[in-house]
Amino acid sequence: MARVISEACISCGSCAAQCPVSCITPGDTQYNIDADSCIDCGSCEAQCPVGAISMA
16 A cells, blocks of 8 residues: 655655655645555655655
8 A cells, every 4th residue: 555645745855765666756735656656665654754644
């Protein structure tokens, strides 16, 4: 199950830098996770400074 990024995202990019499969990309107002590419490793969730990433 892929992780999701909530509206609490501050678009700092720390999650994208941590993703080993590069499935996190910037969106218009927040970063997005490509659910088809996500390997559910949790690296992004641990890196998020505002807790905006969680299980889908």
